[in-house]
Amino acid sequence: MPLLNYTTTVAPGKTANQIVDILARKGARNILLDYDGRAKIQGIKWRIESPHGPLSFALPVNVEAVYQVMTRDHILVNDAARRREQSERVAWRILKDWVEAQMALLETGMVQMEEIFLPYMLSGGQTLYQALASRGFTALQPGVPEMEV
Numbered sequence: 001m002p003l004l005n006y007t008t009t010v011a012p013g014k015t016a017n018q019i020v021d022i023l024a025r026k027g028a029r030n031i032l033l034d035y036d037g038r039a040k041i042q043g044i045k046w047r048i049e050s051p052h053g054p055l056s057f058a059l060p061v062n063v064e065a066v067y068q069v070m071t072r073d074h075i076l077v078n079d080a081a082r083r084r085e086q087s088e089r090v091a092w093r094i095l096k097d098w099v100e101a102q103m104a105l106l107e108t109g110m111v112q113m114e115e116i117f118l119p120y121m122l123s124g125g126q127t128l129y130q131a132l133a134s135r136g137f138t139a140l141q142p143g144v145p146e147m148e149v
Helices: 014-027 063-072 080-108 128-134
Strands: 027-036 041-050 053-060
Touching: 014 027, 014 041, 014 080, 063 080
Parallel strands: none
Antiparallel strands: 027 041, 041 053
16 A cells, blocks of 8 residues: 555645644644744644643654655655655645544544543653653553453
8 A cells, every 4th residue: 555645745834734723623722833943844732721721732743754664665766855855745644634533533522632642742841652652651550451352
């Protein structure tokens, strides 16, 4: 199966703004586009009001991972600079599609906003995922999954 959105022509900034619009329509506040200093958007940060008080999130985009897949799959083989630019467009489109899919779950009431973005919840300047990963996930209790087959 080819990489999702690998032929997109939509600019990363336009896609990031579409994600901002999606989040805003679902109650996000104080939305911020995070730039890398070279005018490249690295991610989106926002805050929501939850029953537990305000919660902040940081949703990064991993352009390098997409670039590696495009390299592996021989997409734009003869032009690494164009492949890098396309990787940025593709990464943002994939992220937008994921956010839209999550919002569909939210709209049905199957999940809460906090559940969707839990790994990206900010605490002490890190996402929850980053904090747990830096400790080898030791904050989680290991055990046998409670699944019946």
